[in-house]
Amino acid sequence: SETTLKATAAASGASATERFLTDKTGTGTPAGGVDAERVNTLATEVITAVHDVIRRHQVTYEEYNVLKSWLISVGQDGEWPLFLDVWVEHAVEEVATAVRKGSKGTIEGPYYVPGAPTLPSVCTLPMRDGESGTPLLFRGQVTGVTGEPLAGALLEMWQADDEGLYAQFAPGIPEWNLRGSVATDDEGRFAVTTIQPAPYQIPTDGSCGRLIAAAGWHAWRPAHLHLKVSAPGHEPLTTQLYFTGDTHIADDVASAVKPELVLDPRPNGRGANEATYDFVLDPT
Ligand code: MBD
Ligand code: FE
Secondary structure, eight states: OTTTTSOOHHHHHHHHHHHHHHHTTTSSOSSTTOOHHHHHHHHHHHHHHHHHHHHHTTOOHHHHHHHHHHHHHHHHTTOHHHHHHHHTHHHHHHHHTTTOOSOOOOOOOSOOOSOOOEEOSEEEOOOOTTOOSOEEEEEEEEEETTSOBOTTOEEEEEEOOTTSOOBTTBTTSOTTTTEEEEEOOTTSEEEEEEEOOOOEEOOSSSHHHHHHHHHTOOOEEOOOEEEEEEOTTBOOEEEEEEETTOTTGGGOTTOOOOGGGEEOOEEOSSSSEEEEOOEEEOBO
16 A cells, blocks of 8 residues: 555664664774774764764753653664765765865765665666656766776665665665666766656654754755766765755755766657766876
């Protein structure tokens, strides 16, 4: 029924938590590879920053207990990946990519899944019959910083559907819907047919949603395509592309919009919008 197929915060949070534990632990997280002196410095400064806030704002026991129960509920909902990627990852990404000369990137977010079906350079992302949404032809080229075409580049794409839902994190959607690994041609070019995603509202029925409501914030991200672009001998680029005119470009809840990342799709006279974007990868 409609109700049992509804995406809930607890269900998508649990999937995102499991996904993270599967793919990312052992690569420096949580403590692997971070030495004691570094942990000491960072943990001490974070804890001290919390003390400063408590003193500056005269935080009460009532407020302390609200915080404590909220932090417990974030874990119970499985929403730590969502919380961290929405409110923390953008600063990490900024630090990590500050020295790049190639294309700007932005945060990965909680919904990347490795191993999407491989597709040729001219392709259509896996989608349901009659997938709703405005058709989008997304094309471009991958080059290095001196303009040389990168043959054999890989363009991994993932996106929400026209209801703002991601396959594998909401029920009732085929496993690889709107997810694909596109192999570019021998000049690094690609032309991918998809649909324009809908703006994304982070779940309102979980802990992150309760924080947003309690603080009087909003839960919206502008519509976006997620991409990871990689090629041998080059730094992989994790990015997102947005659509000009979207109401939430200027106030993304995840602070992940940059002016370089906004597409301006135009009707191509054949029933689709068309947008071009070229990716420039830094050498390793
Ligand atoms: C998303 O789709 C997303 O891209 C981010 C960064 C956070 C939550 C949901
Ligand atoms: Fe997203």
